[in-house]
Amino acid sequence: MNKNFLAxxxxxxxxxxxGLANARPSKDAPEAIKKNYLMPFFRPAPTKPLELDQVExxxxxxxxxxxxxxxxxxxxxxxxxxxxxxxNIETPDTRVCKKTTxxxxxxxxxxxGRISWRVKTKADVTGTVLEWQTPYRVASGTPYxxxxxxxxxxxxxxxxxxxxxILSCQAYPEFKDRRVVLKIVDGTTWIIRLPEKDVxxxxxxxxxxxxxEEKKDEKKEEAHAExxxxxxxxxxxxxxxxxxxxxxxxxxxxxxxxxxxxHAFEMNAAYFQPLDSPAASLKGxxxxxxxxxxxxxHTGRLECHNGLxxxxxxxxxxxxxxxxxxx
Numbered sequence: 178m179n180k181n182f183l184a185x186x187x188x189x190x191x192x193x194x195x196g197l198a199n200a201r202p203s204k205d206a207p208e209a210i211k212k213n214y215l216m217p218f219f220r221p222a223p224t225k226p227l228e229l230d231q232v233e234x235x236x237x238x239x240x241x242x243x244x245x246x247x248x249x250x251x252x253x254x255x256x257x258x259x260x261x262x263x264x265n266i267e268t269p270d271t272r273v274c275k276k277t278t279x280x281x282x283x284x285x286x287x288x289x290g291r292i293s294w295r296v297k298t299k300a301d302v303t304g305t306v307l308e309w310q311t312p313y314r315v316a317s318g319t320p321y322x323x324x325x326x327x328x329x330x331x332x333x334x335x336x337x338x339x340x341x342x343i344l345s346c347q348a349y350p351e352f353k354d355r356r357v358v359l360k361i362v363d364g365t366t367w368i369i370r371l372p373e374k375d376v377x378x379x380x381x382x383x384x385x386x387x388x389x390e391e392k393k394d395e396k397k398e399e400a401h402a403e404x405x406x407x408x409x410x411x412x413x414x415x416x417x418x419x420x421x422x423x424x425x426x427x428x429x430x431x432x433x434x435x436x437x438x439x440h441a442f443e444m445n446a447a448y449f450q451p452l453d454s455p456a457a458s459l460k461g462x463x464x465x466x467x468x469x470x471x472x473x474x475h476t477g478r479l480e481c482h483n484g485l486x487x488x489x490x491x492x493x494x495x496x497x498x499x500x501x502x503x504x
Contacts, residue, residue: 201255204301211305215296218260219307220251227292227309229283234344234362243342243362244284250309251278261297263304283313283342289473290314290493314476316341318490343492348499354448355500359492368450369479369494371465375442375502378464434464435491436480441466446484449492459484467501469493 202210216222229248237246252273254260259274264285271279285292290311297304317338326332342362349356355371430438446461461483469476477497482489 201258201298201300204303208305211301212307215260215298215305215307218253218255220253221309223307223309225309227281227311229311229313237362244282246283246342246362247280249278249280251276258299261304263295263297286311286313286315287472288315288470288493289476290495312345312495314343314346314493314495316343316490316492318487320486321488343495346494346496348496350500357494357496357500359494365451367492369465369492369497370448370450371500372444372448376444378438378441378443380438433482434480436464436466436478440468446481449479449481449484449490451486465494465497467498 200214202214212223216224221227227248227250229246233246233248237243252260252262253276254273259272262271262273262279264271264281273279281292287293290313292309292311293306295304295306317340319336319338322333322336326336343359344362345360347358347360349358352370353373355373357369357371359367359369361367427437441464444463444465446459446463449463461481463479463481463484465477465479467477468474469478473493475495475498477494479492479494479497480490481487484490
């Protein structure tokens with residue numbers, strides 16, 4: 178027998194997905210080893226980006242509900258073994274014993290834009306979680322309410338937030354006002370312009386420190402009142418200086434904002450443009466941060482209150498870090 182043929186055949190059986198290099202782990206094996214065993218049976222692999230089917234996107238207008246848009250994952254279980262895939266409470270488990278193409282829907286996305294499936298084998302009945310990262314994120318906002326609803330707290334509390342699927346994020350750092358272009362699934366474009374320089378927010382005070390400062394201020398006011406009684410009222414008073422705006426406590430700040438003050442920057446709400454034409458300066462405010470949540474740390478965030486179209490809106494911006502100031 179040809180030695181080269183024997184070597185090539187032996188090597189083929191020793192390599193993944195069905196060789197010794199991908200030998201079935203025991204139920205007590207580390208999670209990483211279990212994941213490495215399972216990943217070759219899925220296409221795209223969990224290490225690769227997962228995207229929607231392009232035909233689904235093209236026909237979006239027929240569906241009107243972006244949460245029903247679908248994509249596909251091909252599953253090829255190892256010979257002689259079945260894989261059981263658990264998705265969520267609403268979807269029954271799927272048992273796969275031969276090459277099968279499974280469907281996922283955007284309603285399965287978590288806040289970090291990931292799809293998570295728990296995959297069970299005969300040796301591992303508890304299962305191992307596999308995750309696919311998508312480029313998609315979801316913005317949530319509250320549109321402006323009619324006065325009759327706005328003035329009725331009960332009615333206002335029943336108005337659900339609106340959700341918007343962000344398909345892509347493109348940063349343009351070459352512009353003086355640094356801008357981001359977001360493509361929304363309904364075909365609209367949102368533009369975020371950042372100021373030439375980031376303006377950091379003063380840190381919020383811990384609640385206990387805030388209380389202590391308020392007590393000190395009360396004592397100062399009492400002492401000041403006593404001084405005023407003894408002061409010469411005929412003396413010309415110098416013009417009073419405007420006091421700097423008080424920094425809220427952490428608790429007060431988080432009641433209003435989802436993005437904490439720490440590592441955050443502020444700008445006028447006109448810098449967020451969900452419409453085609455730019456707006457003049459607005460009374461509203463936007464807050465943005467290059468740091469994301471614990472589950473999605475590299476995705477920046479923008480939050481605006483009393484801006485265009487929205488009473489408030491929170492937007493995950495995957496490309497915001499490309500605009501970070503180097504100063």
